[in-house]
Amino acid sequence: MAHNGNIPAGALQGERALITGASSGIGAEFARQFADLGCSLVLTARRKDRLDALAGELRDKAGIDVDIAAMDLSKPDAAAVLKSTLDEAGIDVDIIVNNAGFGLQEDFIERDWADWEGVIDLDIKAFTHITHVFARDMIARNKKGRILQIGSIFSFGGVPSYAVYSAAKSYVLSFSEALADELAPHGITVTTLAPGVTQTEFFDTASDGKVSEAGRRIMQMPAEVVADGIKAMMAGRPLVVSGWINRAMIFSRRLRSRQSAVHALGQASRS
């Protein structure tokens, strides 16, 4: 169920959002909550059957336009292919939700390079390329725009057993903070949403479905996380951490030495 009750219904009528990673979890919930606000959608991910089902549901329920582009965003030039596919169909987007991403939980030396390269290809390379292609397009069309980047509570420092993923999410935050400043004069806002542990398919890929004891205790539902992201995006805020426990955890990192915070997070993630 959506929790964006204090944003007026129809607040995004006349706008169109591109949501990457919309076939499950946080991305699918973004699609539902944007639809509730009257926003037309372009949904992308690899699993076309899931995108088709969600598009059908939202067209029926909200009466909005929903287009889908099923593709593997980690392929080289996927962002450019996505953009030219939308251009050929005459589809412009006003909002980008850069959500597709995955992590793998394992010590760095235990996995082959190809596995880590896959994380970097999607979470850093495709993420950055999509931002570049669509931000340039917004400026070329002289349009105001909103960019919502999905970071993580792991954006605030390294996490042992998630070394590559936490570094990728730190990149998301660092890049997006700088970009928010660069794009402000163009009327484009850049917001980073940092979710904590959220009940999605993330852990099926990351850790064969295993969630740490600490993670289970603080797990959020996608509806709450997404509502926080949309509110912050609408307000043009550069950063929102979803959930007071997550905000407290990030604050408490500052109270200990950097490396001891890193060590403690690694222990909590492995428990």
Ligand SMILES: NC(=O)c1ccc[n+]([C@@H]2O[C@H](COP(=O)([O-])OP(=O)(O)OC[C@H]3O[C@@H](n4cnc5c(N)ncnc54)[C@H](OP(=O)(O)O)[C@@H]3O)[C@@H](O)[C@H]2O)c1
């Ligand atoms: N769940 C958490 O605890 C948590 C916490 C902090 C941040 N996040 C972030 O939230 C975002 C969404 O994750 P989630 O939790 O909703 O996990 P999820 O349920 O696994 O969703 C991930 C989405 O990314 C898509 N995706 C994965 N690889 C792709 C590829 N190569 N090309 C195109 N799309 C791809 C997946 O679709 P297909 O498989 O159909 O391609 C799916 O729609 C990610 O950036 C994640 O890092 C999650």
